Amino acid sequence: MNGRAAIRRGGVGLALAGAACLFGLSGTEVLEVGRSGPRIPVRPGEVVTLRYTQSMYGTPVEERLRVEEGRLVLFEVVASDAALEYLRIESRGPGNAALALEGFTVPADSVGGHVLAVGGREVPLAAVRPEDGRVSVRLARASRFTVFVHYLKESLP
Numbered sequence: 001m002n003g004r005a006a007i008r009r010g011g012v013g014l015a016l017a018g019a020a021c022l023f024g025l026s027g028t029e030v031l032e033v034g035r036s037g038p039r040i041p042v043r044p045g046e047v048v049t050l051r052y053t054q055s056m057y058g059t060p061v062e063e064r065l066r067v068e069e070g071r072l073v074l075f076e077v078v079a080s081d082a083a084l085e086y087l088r089i090e091s092r093g094p095g096n097a098a099l100a101l102e103g104f105t106v107p108a109d110s111v112g113g114h115v116l117a118v119g120g121r122e123v124p125l126a127a128v129r130p131e132d133g134r135v136s137v138r139l140a141r142a143s144r145f146t147v148f149v150h151y152l153k154e155s156l157p
Contacts, residue, residue: 103138
């Protein structure tokens with residue numbers, strides 16, 4: 001083997017090692033929005049917000065969830081008194097709701113204008129392709145490479 005071939009092979013090996021370090025072989029926790037929608041990296045303690053208009057009263061509702069131990073924990077619902085009463089929530093402020101979820105779904109034909117907000121990003125759920133008439137939102141593990149590929153798909157026209 002000549003010197004150039006050895007250098008070339010070494011360079012390819014170094015590039016592969018660098019890519020493995022950059023993207024990591026281990027997974028990172030992401031919020032998966034629909035099967036083919038965004039994959040948004042999240043950290044424990046990060047707040048995920050679901051905003052929509054409550055159809056019966058036409059008032060805004062904000063459901064606040066926290067990423068905890070691989071689950072989404074609903075810890076607060078912000079809404080009008082009438083909407084809170086309709087949802088059977090008796091108080092206002094953090095802690096007025098307590099529900100641990102693996103994920104949730106929103107009907108694709110919902111009229112509430114649902115928007116998911118996390119990490120400085122806002123995702124209108126109406127823009128996500130539904131499956132079986134619903135848009136699913138859940139925590140999952142994904143390699144950094146997969147997250148990067150999804151980011152590129154979203155960024156390209």
